[in-house]
């Protein structure tokens with residue numbers, strides 16, 4: 001993908017968060033990566049969404065060094081970088097402070113899979129990271145946030161949950177593109193809201209059976225997927 005197109009896609013994915021009511025003021029950020037060129041395009045730090053243009057999107061290398069753009073990149077860039085390193089298939093990363101997903105992150109509770117909406121996207125409960133230590137907070141905080149995410153997935157041994165809750169902070173989501181990462185952030189917020197309501201209605205609600213969870217996830221993902229159209233251009 002050309003850099004210009006990547007910037008436009010990243011801008012569009014950032015604006016999608018606004019359209020879906022996931023961000024307040026300048027909260028949140030979406031990035032996209034060109035694996036071929038080793039470059040990341042990300043929202044600039046502290047720029048209002050209303051006035052943001054594709055030219056404002058900052059391009060950096062995988063060390064976070066600026067390659068193109070006049071503005072500073074989002075301060076969360078080092079977290080995005082660690083996610084890109086850990087998940088080679090990730091083409092985009094989205095971070096929001098959307099209310100319900102953030103409430104679960106603040107509670108330090110993984111989001112159980114109570115229904116098929118969740119199972120269609122996330123193959124398991126959406127996990128929570130460990131809390132960062134004072135040392136991890138004191139220096140390289142954003143990078144350490146990314147490393148905490150990576151450690152949690154190393155412990156879980158799964159690549160099939162493109163979302164995580166950072167303890168006491170908020171969610172990060174990823175996907176094959178910036179657009180898909182934003183889409184996952186929107187779905188995660190919906191799933192988080194429904195899980196909250198589910199427990200409110202019945203505090204003893206139990207997660208979906210493994211069979212139904214697998215059925216819904218695997219019919220949309222992986223080699224045995226059959227959901228939707230075989231030819232995606234149709």
Ligand SMILES: [Zn+2]
Nearest residue numbers: 096097169170
């Ligand atoms: Zn944040």
